[in-house]
Amino acid sequence: MLFSKIKQAARLLLATAVILLFSQVTDADLLDREEVTANTVRATTLDFSNRDTANETGKSLFFSVQGLIPTGFQVESVRVKNEGEMAVSYVLAATQTAGDAAFCNALQLRVLSDWQTEYSGPVLGLSFGTTMLAAEKSDLVFVLSLDDSNASLTNDTCAFNIVVTSQGVVDGETIRFSDEEILQNQVTAGTWSIGG
């Protein structure tokens, strides 16, 4: 019995040896290895925020004017801060979200950057763009006014958003990262009489 087991083990050993010999698995070949470690590709970031110019807290509510009358105006400001790693080119635009179209169209807006007027015209025609490098910020001052004294505008309302949007194409190059911030506005006209 013991002899049979020894014979069986010997056969197994022989077979394994033959397999290893022909498969060259046990070849003691020389090997040299070189490594280029920690190859890294990292995506950059594009991000900006609207902040209060006094304390840099987040800002999304902007003009809130009650009883605006002809020749009346209101001033607001916002700091657009580049929070990302890449330069941001952004544009300002305004869209009506509620209220009377005639009143919205009558509202005038002036935008100043570095105390230079960059836009002056109807609110809904707002168009202004600039570029912020990484870590830069741009302070914008807005003057909202009503020049039209048409009596039909009295007690009208206008809700609109000033939308700050990063540009998708800069100098012919496509930028796939994007960001958009919104400043919400609510204006109600006062009452007045013509020639009163």
Place this chain on the structure above:
Amino acid sequence: MKEHKVIQSIFVISFTLAIAGYTLTQSLFRDSETSDTGQFVVGTLDMDLTAENGTAAESITVTNFGEPGSLTGGKTWKITNVGTLPGELSMSVVNLVNNENGCNEPEALVDGTCENPGTGQGELGAVITAKVFLDDGVHPDPVVISTLAPGTEGNFALQWLTNAGVVALPAGDSVEIELTWSSDVNSFQNEIQSDSVIFDAVFDLEQVAI
């Protein structure tokens, strides 16, 4: 007692005869020659990895992927067999990691995984196509084409074996290997912001089996 004496005598006689026989049967003429030039020399298998121009090899480092002009690039490494034995060259990629690195506001709006580092959560590798070119005059096309998405590291060794096969590198010879990366500008948006992909490129030179 008598028997004991007999055995003792036989033992003494045998020992004496053995000593005498050994001495008398020695060959007295003798000559020996020594060859002092014979030697066993073990060959060397040694590989040198440098940059294309012979300077120290550098890793790929891109930190502004997504900016204009950053979506394509490449790195060339030069492999030289500086040993005395011929070898077979192969390449693989190991330790491939896609990190999320957290999310900023724009990314958080479209990406549900925002851990930091968020190993395996990053989406960047999936939008990058890596190609390996072997400048041996035999393989004009890439021998490896693969994204760098999680779980794709095995593609490199497998495709090298399939497309390049055995790349012989005789002693003293060099070959250049270029790894390029590229991405279609329309293949990603904010979900890859701040994501990173990290990997090691491994080059093996194995002794040619005799």
